[in-house]
Amino acid sequence: MRDRYRSLVATIATSALIACGDAAVGDVTAPPLAATPAAPVANEWPSVDDYTDSDIPSTIGLTIHVDPRFEDDFRTFTVVATVHFEWVNEVSASVSASLINKNGTTVNQGSAGMQYSRLALPVPEGDTTFTVRISTNNITCGLVGKSSVSGNAAQKAIDVRLVQVVLFSQVILPTNGPDVLQPACPDPDAPAPPSGGGGDDFETCYTVWRELWSWDYLTRQFTLINEWVIGSFCYVYQMT
Amino acid sequence: MDTSVRYLLAFAAITSAATPLPAQETEPLGAARVTLVAGTAPTRGGRTEVVRRAQRTPQNLVLVDRNATAEDLAAALVMINALRMQYGDTLTSDFRARPETVRPGPTWQQSAYRTWLVTQLVRLRAAPQADVSDLGVVKAVQITLPAPSGGASTTPAGRR
Numbered sequence: 001m002r003d004r005y006r007s008l009v010a011t012i013a014t015s016a017l018i019a020c021g022d023a024a025v026g027d028v029t030a031p032p033l034a035a036t037p038a039a040p041v042a043n044e045w046p047s048v049d050d051y052t053d054s055d056i057p058s059t060i061g062l063t064i065h066v067d068p069r070f071e072d073d074f075r076t077f078t079v080v081a082t083v084h085f086e087w088v089n090e091v092s093a094s095v096s097a098s099l100i101n102k103n104g105t106t107v108n109q110g111s112a113g114m115q116y117s118r119l120a121l122p123v124p125e126g127d128t129t130f131t132v133r134i135s136t137n138n139i140t141c142g143l144v145g146k147s148s149v150s151g152n153a154a155q156k157a158i159d160v161r162l163v164q165v166v167l168f169s170q171v172i173l174p175t176n177g178p179d180v181l182q183p184a185c186p187d188p189d190a191p192a193p194p195s196g197g198g199g200d201d202f203e204t205c206y207t208v209w210r211e212l213w214s215w216d217y218l219t220r221q222f223t224l225i226n227e228w229v230i231g232s233f234c235y236v237y238q239m240t
Numbered sequence: 241m242d243t244s245v246r247y248l249l250a251f252a253a254i255t256s257a258a259t260p261l262p263a264q265e266t267e268p269l270g271a272a273r274v275t276l277v278a279g280t281a282p283t284r285g286g287r288t289e290v291v292r293r294a295q296r297t298p299q300n301l302v303l304v305d306r307n308a309t310a311e312d313l314a315a316a317l318v319m320i321n322a323l324r325m326q327y328g329d330t331l332t333s334d335f336r337a338r339p340e341t342v343r344p345g346p347t348w349q350q351s352a353y354r355t356w357l358v359t360q361l362v363r364l365r366a367a368p369q370a371d372v373s374d375l376g377v378v379k380a381v382q383i384t385l386p387a388p389s390g391g392a393s394t395t396p397a398g399r400r
Contacts, residue, residue: 190383193386202344204318206315208336
């Protein structure tokens with residue numbers, strides 16, 4: 001029994017010596033430094049093989065819709081950007097807004113952006129919204145609100161060398177949104193009434209007709225084709 | 241066609257015509273240019289008449305009779321505000337409105353607004369003749385109507 005125990009201990013000790021010695025490792029050459037990924041991207045983007053094994057299409061999509069408008073009685077210019085993307089795992093977009101006066105001078109400007117990264121296979125589609133708000137500096141007439149949008153979307157992966165690659169991408173170059181106008185400033189030839197009504201109510205009742213006019217190409221003038229009474233209404237206006 | 245059916249159709253047409261347009265929901269109202277016109281009589285009687293035109297410019301007109309008072313002009317401008325708030329500035333058809341009754345507040349006679357209206361009536365009577373689309377050669381001046389403020393309101397149901 002004691003001999004069997006000594007034999008077992010000797011076997012374990014011998015195995016440990018062999019396992020820890022260089023003879024068990026063999027010739028292994030360390031990889032050259034250049035082949036090592038600069039950034040530890042492994043375990044971040046999906047691999048190219050992941051894409052191959054999946055049904056992810058290469059038809060990626062990116063659209064950015066902008067909705068510029070004035071708010072707060074024309075004291076704030078707001079641009080809402082809605083970003084829609086399909087089959088991508090990285091998206092970025094930016095929107096800039098500016099206010100120009102009649103001399104072409106920029107009164108105020110601002111910008112905002114979004115960044116979306118998904119460290120996995122792309123999703124079929126997604127939407128996100130962000131907003132730029134800039135003040136008109138209390139100017140409520142005569143300004144033009146301008147907006148511009150740009151964006152980038154991509155399918156990103158890592159290749160067999162663990163290097164980050166872009167499989168497909170789509171770029172939206174800077175694109176202008178529609179210009180939005182404040183009301184025209186008062187014209188000296190078209191005076192505005194003064195304030196100072198003292199908060200008095202002014203009530204009037206009136207009858208309203210609706211009229212349909214049509215352009216007559218033969219006579220080259222508008223012709224009344226139908227009219228009808230909508231009704232009688234009363235309206236109270238508070239003089240300020 | 242049966243007479244009652246005709247009445248029913250006519251009522252339906254008027255009801256649908258009175259339905260407010262949705263333009264106001266997305267269209268903020270700013271100041272509006274209004275053209276006061278003298279030299280052509282209001283077509284519906286009365287001393288002032290508002291015309292809002294969908295396809296022709298100027299869009300907002302007030303036909304002012306030579307006997308019109310500051311109260312008549314005030315009523316016309318209030319009507320323009322009311323129509324703008326109800327239908328917005330993007331119109332699909334023309335509107336014509338005639339004031340029936342006018343009831344100013346107690347301080348009206350001394351208000352700066354009334355004085356300003358009188359000035360505009362004088363200005364209109366002294367204005368040179370000009371060609372206004374579809375109205376011919378008439379006396380016309382322009383004024384700027386400020387954006388309707390929160391102080392404006394319609395009476396309940398708005399109809400009498």
